[in-house]
Amino acid sequence: MRMVNLRAPYSARRVALILAVILVLGFLLLPGQLQTVFQQIGGPFGWIISWPLQTVAGIHDRIGDTWGRYVALQGVEDENQHLKRELDLLKEQNGQLREAAVATERLSALLEFRKQVLPTSVAAQVIGRDTGNWYKTIILNKGASDGLQSDQGVITPAGVVGRVVKTTASTAVVLLVTDPNNAIAGLIQRTRDEGIVEGTTQGQARLKYIPLLSSARPGDHVVTSGLVGGFPRGIPIGTIIRIDKEEEALFQSAELSPEVDPNRIEEVLVILSSSIPGEGERLGVPKPKP
Amino acid sequence: MKGLIYFAVIVGLVPVQSVLLAHISLWGVKPDLGFVAVCLVGLLGGELDGLLVGLALGWAMSLFSAQDLISSAVLKGIVGFVAGLAGRQVVYLSPLVLVIGLLVVSCLIGLVSPFALKLSGQQDWWWTVSTVVLPQACLDAVIGGLIYWLMWSRLNIEQLMAESRM
Numbered sequence: 001m002r003m004v005n006l007r008a009p010y011s012a013r014r015v016a017l018i019l020a021v022i023l024v025l026g027f028l029l030l031p032g033q034l035q036t037v038f039q040q041i042g043g044p045f046g047w048i049i050s051w052p053l054q055t056v057a058g059i060h061d062r063i064g065d066t067w068g069r070y071v072a073l074q075g076v077e078d079e080n081q082h083l084k085r086e087l088d089l090l091k092e093q094n095g096q097l098r099e100a101a102v103a104t105e106r107l108s109a110l111l112e113f114r115k116q117v118l119p120t121s122v123a124a125q126v127i128g129r130d131t132g133n134w135y136k137t138i139i140l141n142k143g144a145s146d147g148l149q150s151d152q153g154v155i156t157p158a159g160v161v162g163r164v165v166k167t168t169a170s171t172a173v174v175l176l177v178t179d180p181n182n183a184i185a186g187l188i189q190r191t192r193d194e195g196i197v198e199g200t201t202q203g204q205a206r207l208k209y210i211p212l213l214s215s216a217r218p219g220d221h222v223v224t225s226g227l228v229g230g231f232p233r234g235i236p237i238g239t240i241i242r243i244d245k246e247e248e249a250l251f252q253s254a255e256l257s258p259e260v261d262p263n264r265i266e267e268v269l270v271i272l273s274s275s276i277p278g279e280g281e282r283l284g285v286p287k288p289k290p
Numbered sequence: 291m292k293g294l295i296y297f298a299v300i301v302g303l304v305p306v307q308s309v310l311l312a313h314i315s316l317w318g319v320k321p322d323l324g325f326v327a328v329c330l331v332g333l334l335g336g337e338l339d340g341l342l343v344g345l346a347l348g349w350a351m352s353l354f355s356a357q358d359l360i361s362s363a364v365l366k367g368i369v370g371f372v373a374g375l376a377g378r379q380v381v382y383l384s385p386l387v388l389v390i391g392l393l394v395v396s397c398l399i400g401l402v403s404p405f406a407l408k409l410s411g412q413q414d415w416w417w418t419v420s421t422v423v424l425p426q427a428c429l430d431a432v433i434g435g436l437i438y439w440l441m442w443s444r445l446n447i448e449q450l451m452a453e454s455r456m
Contacts, residue, residue, distance in 0.1 A: 012336065012337075012338040013336070013337055013338065015338055016336075016337045016338035016340075016341045016342075016371060016374070017337075019338075019341060019342075020341055020367065020368070020371055023345070023364060023367060024364065027360055027364050031360065034360055035358060035359055035360055038349060038359040038360060038363070039359060042349070042353045042359065045350065045353070046353045046354075048301065049301055049304050049305070049350060049353070049354070052301055052302060052304075052305045053304060053305040053308065053309065053354070055305070056305035056306065056309045056310065057305070057309050060309050060310060127309065128305070128308035128309045128312070128354065129308055129309075129312040130308070130354075130355045130356060131304060131307045131308045131324070131351040131352070131354050131355045132322065132351070132352075132355045132357060132362070133319050133320060133322075133422045133426055134355075134356075134357060134403065134404070134407055134409060134413075134422065135355060135356035135357060137355065137356045139308055139354055165356045166353070166355075166356065168353055171354065173354060173355065173356055175356045179356070180409070180410035180412040180413055181356070181409060181410045198410070198412075200412065201412050201413060201417055201421070
C-alpha cells in the first residue's frame, strides 16, 4: 500500500515550525492571557458550531424515537394483518399521547418548581455530553446570550445536577456533581453538619470534612448549604449510604447516592447568580438600636 | 478546497463527538475522533496542515468540554505536527502499522493529559491508565485503522492528492 503524499513545501514546514515554537512559548509564559484570548475568540466560533450540534441532537432524537418504535414492534405477533395495522396505529397514537403526557407532567413540575423556589432561573435542554473522557459534563442549549455564566448552579426538581463551567453564545457546559473535579458546599439536613461534596471516580459523590463528633448515619439527606457556589440553601444533593471514619483522621466522610441520575437528565434549570440571596439578605439587615 | 474540507471536518466532528459517541462508548470510554482526524490530516497533508487542524480542532472540542482551552489545542497541534513529520519519513504505510502507531501515540497523549489538565487527586495514575488511557487508545487505533483502510480501498487517493496539489 503506498503512502499518500499531500505534503507541503519546505517553506510551509518552516512556518509550521515557527508557529509551533510561538505557541509552546505562549503556553509556557502566558497561560492565563492565552486562555482569555481563546475564550473570547471562542464565543462566535462556538455559536457557529452550536448550529450543527443542535441539528445533530435533533436528528439523533428523532432517529432514536423511530428506532425505539421499530425495535418495540419486532416482537408483535403477525396473525391478522388488518388487526395488526389497526393495533399498530392505536399503539403508536397511545405511545405518542403517553409520551406527550409524561413530557407535559415533567415540564409542569419543572415550571411549578421554578415559580416556587427560583423566580429567576433559566430552563434549558441537554443536547450533548463532554467531547473528551476526562470530565463528566453535559452540554445545554442555552448560553451567554441567555444570561448563563460560569459557576451558576444547575438543578432539576429532584436535586443538584452540577454547575456551569464554560459558556459560548448559545451553549453551556455543566460539570456534573458526580465529577471528582467538582466541589459543592453541602449540609447534612438532620445534624446540620457542613462539608464539601465532591464527585468520585465511581460516579457517586462524597461529603468530606464532617466533624468527628457528628452523629451522621446512612439514610441522612444532604442538601446545599448555600454558603458558596451558585446554589441557594436546601437543594437536595444526595442520601448518605456509608460513613467512613478512619483512625487518627481529623474528619469523617460519607459516601452519597446522588438524587439526580446524570445519565437520564433531559431538562434542567440554571440558577442565575443574581437570584440567590446573600447571607445578609437571608438573615436580614441588622437594625440600629434606639 | 482543502480549507473548506478541514473546516467541515472541524465543525462536523464536534457534534458527532458530543452527541452520537456518548451512546456508543465502550467500557464507559469513547474514542477521540479529533485525535484520529488530526493524525490522518498530519500524515496525508503534512506538518503545517496537521499543526493548524490540530490547533483548531483541539480548541473547538475544548469549547464543549470542561477542560481548559489551551491544553487540548496544544496537544492536538503537536500530534498533527509530529504526524506530518512521521508521514515525511514513511514511504509505505499499511493499516496495521498505522493502528500500532495510533495506539502508541494515543497512550502517550493520554499519559500527558492528566498533568496538563491538573485533574483531581482521586484520578491517580493507575485509574487514568486502566480506565481512560488504554481503552481510549484501543478505540482510537481501531477506528483510525478502519478509516484509513476505507479511504485507501474505496477512494481514489492518488486522484484526490493530485487535485489537492492543484
